[in-house]
Amino acid sequence: MERFVEGRRAALQEHVRCRQEVHVVMGNEACDLDSAVSALALAYFLAKTSSPPKAAFIPVLNIPRSDFALRTETTFLLREQGIAETALIFRDEIDLAGLHQAGLLSLTLVDHHVLPSTDAALEEAVVDVLDHRPLERVPSCQFTVELVGSCATLVTERIAQGPPGVLDRATAALLHGTILLDSVNLSPAAGKVTPRDVACVSLLESRFPELPAHNTIYEALQAAKFDVSELTTEQMLRKDLKTLSNDELVLAISGIYIDLETFLHRPNLLQDLEAFCQARGYAGLVAMTVSFNERYEPTRQLAVYSQREALRSMVCQVLEEATTPSLHLQPLPSPWSCVSAYAQGNALASRKKVLPILRAALGGLGATAGLEEDTAPPPTPMNSLVDESPLAQAVPPLCPQAVLERVSRMAAEQPPDPDK
Ligand SMILES: [Mn+2]
Numbered sequence: 084m085e086r087f088v089e090g091r092r093a094a095l096q097e098h099v100r101c102r103q104e105v106h107v108v109m110g111n112e113a114c115d116l117d118s119a120v121s122a123l124a125l126a127y128f129l130a131k132t133s134s135p136p137k138a139a140f141i142p143v144l145n146i147p148r149s150d151f152a153l154r155t156e157t158t159f160l161l162r163e164q165g166i167a168e169t170a171l172i173f174r175d176e177i178d179l180a181g182l183h184q185a186g187l188l189s190l191t192l193v194d195h196h197v198l199p200s201t202d203a204a205l206e207e208a209v210v211d212v213l214d215h216r217p218l219e220r221v222p223s224c225q226f227t228v229e230l231v232g233s234c235a236t237l238v239t240e241r242i243a244q245g246p247p248g249v250l251d252r253a254t255a256a257l258l259h260g261t262i263l264l265d266s267v268n269l270s271p272a273a274g275k276v277t278p279r280d281v282a283c284v285s286l287l288e289s290r291f292p293e294l295p296a297h298n299t300i301y302e303a304l305q306a307a308k309f310d311v312s313e314l315t316t317e318q319m320l321r322k323d324l325k326t327l328s329n330d331e332l333v334l335a336i337s338g339i340y341i342d343l344e345t346f347l348h349r350p351n352l353l354q355d356l357e358a359f360c361q362a363r364g365y366a367g368l369v370a371m372t373v374s375f376n377e378r379y380e381p382t383r384q385l386a387v388y389s390q391r392e393a394l395r396s397m398v399c400q401v402l403e404e405a406t407t408p409s410l411h412l413q414p415l416p417s418p419w420s421c422v423s424a425y426a427q428g429n430a431l432a433s434r435k436k437v438l439p440i441l442r443a444a445l446g447g448l449g450a451t452a453g454l455e456e457d458t459a460p461p462p463t464p465m466n467s468l469v470d471e472s473p474l475a476q477a478v479p480p481l482c483p484q485a486v487l488e489r490v491s492r493m494a495a496e497q498p499p500d501p502d503k
Contacts, residue, residue, distance in 0.1 A: 084253040094139040104138035111195035114146040120261040121193035148173040159307035164253040194234040232280040233265035239283040268301040316355035332366035343384035383427040401444040
């Protein structure tokens, strides 16, 4: 697999130059782990088994390269398997429409089966579909759409039906980790796993007995999903972002996965906040953080940033005085005069509860406010912990394992795009 990936760019260029078929295998626009791994593994399998292999099989990650760092569980698993990020081909690095116009493109869709309207022109190029979500539209080509826990299960089955000896260790590890993550560690309680997912995990383990234990890989992937330590401030702000707007301004609300004090003391924070808002036309930004203690109780903090003093005061006042629900905000020291920081006493008030408060405030600002909650370009495929704390529904104390499972289950319940 590693060598296969490393040769893709050259293969693509060579085939374009010689006007030979380019067969792209591509996942959905959220580009979650399942989409990325299914594309890589199926393209690898097709390249190994197609005879004569006159087409170049190219796995494409359906996001711009600049968004890849946000997919922390994917960057983690690929790095673990020695797959070079630089060799991957992202959506902004291949001209699919151009290839199609030149009559060179074949397209296999994995982990989705309906192209977004912006890609409607590519529909004629689709030759195969592997997906595990309910059939929305019957593809006009051959397709495998089965309600299993992970598209990686369908890819594993496809490989298992093919000639022996194709599966290598890295591909097996990618598929194995993906099925475990998607099926919430094969936990029946989470309601994601099917017997076919279990069978594929067993099959991969029988071929590669050295694959790590389920819990080890599952927990590592879950941890990687929420590990933002390597992200830049801009990437942190973008990872879990919503916006509200009226006819005067746009306000950003970012979920942040580190504690507020650490966040506020990041080097160049103020310049980064300013640049982020400037570049995107945001008048201000509300950063909501959530973290969990050893007993898995959430702590929430909140910061309001704007260079426009009047706006910042207004947003602060609205949040301080909110009653449905009351946020019980207590001011925290802030190193920056244009940032107001708070501890949020009401730790159960997730972003889902805070958004309507802000939306109402913006409505009061613009006279003819046509309010819109912007569902910006594919947000991160992960569930937002800022929206849904595992304790948001006030469950009685549980053992840590049960809480972890609950968090995982919530993560798994969300479709790749939590805003849709
Ligand atoms: Mn999937």
